[in-house]
Amino acid sequence: MYTIKCDSCGFELYRERFPKTVEMVSKTWGGVCPKCMSPLSSEPIRISLVRVR
């Protein structure tokens, strides 16, 4: 399972069996975290891709 969480608030932006690029996930949410409204598309990437069992 792959998850991508907001680096600012820990909100789970993506959780699936297959990895997805940070850019695609960012576009899905309109470029901002829906919880804390932090911009997700800015560089450097402030959200992390974490692989969990």
Ligand SMILES: [Zn+2]
């Ligand atoms: Zn957030």
